[in-house]
Amino acid sequence: MNTTQHMLIILAVILLASALLLVGVALLARAWRLQRNQDTVDEKIASHERPAAASNVRAAPPTWRDRLVAVSANWLDTPIGRQLVAEEDRHLLDQCNVNDVRGKSLFFAARVALAISLPLLGVLLFDRGGMLRLSGILFCGIALGYMLPKWVMQRTARKRQLQAAEELPLLIDLLRLLQGVGLSVDQSLHVIENEFRSVLQVLGEELAIAGRQYSTGRSREQSMKRFSTVFDNEDLHAVSRLLVQVEHHGGAVQEPLKQFSERIREQRKLDMREKIGKLTVKMTGVMVLTLLPGLLVITGGVGFLAVIRALSRMGAGT
Incomplete structure (x- = not known):
């Protein structure tokens, strides 16, 4: 691949990253406007319901995680949110006991962040030229970023099921x-x-x-x-x-x-017996690989040495 083609590939990656960045900025801006409108409405409602004695009490400022949850929560009921947090994923979150707004929002944010960051990281670290290689890196990065949060939740859900x-x-x-x-x-x-x-x-x-x-x-x-x-x-x-x-x-x-x-x-006793039976079969292979060589050396080592010495004497005699 010549220098021009390599520069075109790098330029395509940069344009793709810029497009994703613009889409992300637009989504964040929209979510920020929605959150600002929601905060205004909540503030108006709270100003009417709050007692006069607590008028001087200020709430703690929201942390970055609270802001992330608030931004992600606005997208849960959109087509993108229903695709990234499908019914199967919500059932998985149920099994992990985190199927609330916070849990679904963090799951959505994790999928979006990983699906964008892993392909770019893969391009920066492993791209050595070639459109096919670049396509493979992007596909694997997006797929891994999309599935990694689900795999983590499946592992947690499996532990809770057991x-x-x-x-x-x-x-x-x-x-x-x-x-x-x-x-x-x-x-x-x-x-x-x-x-x-x-x-x-x-x-x-x-x-x-x-x-x-x-x-x-x-x-x-x-x-x-x-x-x-x-x-x-x-x-x-x-x-x-x-x-x-x-x-x-x-x-x-x-x-x-x-x-x-x-x-x-x-x-449970039957299941335990089944596991013991499977373990016995697996241990047979381990015993063959570990004990059989030693057993052959102990039982047949003397005979092998005698044969080798006899052959050596015959060779020396001739």
């Missing part, structure tokens, strides 16, 4: 114990939410969300909908359905919970 599955047997035992002493479903969930949050870190948060929804007037079935579907776990769905049925129709719940707990523990 932790929820580990906490489920304890939750069932606590429900069975509290129901056995005469507490209602609402009282049992309230006790678990307040007293056992340290051992039920994931399910305790979900029960707290369900409790707040129930206290605001939603039915038990509506408030437990998130609890039963957020982790895509059939056992959690079954527990939620059982609690809703007991809330509606009453009846003894200790025996069904006991049977359910035994079934979950038996399933």
Whole structure:
């Protein structure tokens, strides 16, 4: 590639960066105008509702993260925002317990920032000429910047799913114990939410969300909908359905919970045996690679040495 073509490629990259910068400045300017109008409206409303005694109290200035959240929040309901934070991504944020305006705004901002900065960084570091190479760098940078926040959230969601599955047997035992002493479903969930949050870190948060929804007037079935579907776990769905049925129709719940707990523990034993079986197969290859050479040396080393010495004597005799 000659110097002219290389200069054209650099000029194209600079023009692309300038275009992206202009688009970003236009978007930020629009978001700033919207935020300024919103702040003006909020200030007018607050001036009428604020009591006279607190008229001299000033709110803390917003941080850079608050400004970033405010700018990104204006784009969540736009076509671009619905594309960058789709329903699948919002369900993923639900599983990470950050599906609020702040969480969605930071997710949107992370995708936009990485999708713009990684291609430019790749061009500056790895571009050595060639239109095909430049196209590959730009494509890989945009794809990586778009998918990297989702991969991080998927990793966090997977950890929370596994932790929820580990906490489920304890939750069932606590429900069975509290129901056995005469507490209602609402009282049992309230006790678990307040007293056992340290051992039920994931399910305790979900029960707290369900409790707040129930206290605001939603039915038990509506408030437990998130609890039963957020982790895509059939056992959690079954527990939620059982609690809703007991809330509606009453009846003894200790025996069904006991049977359910035994079934979950038996399933966990089967899963553990399956993992042990797979681990045994994997260890066979490791043992062949590590123990077999040493075993051959110990068992056949003397014979090999004798053969080598006999051949050496025969060679010396001839």
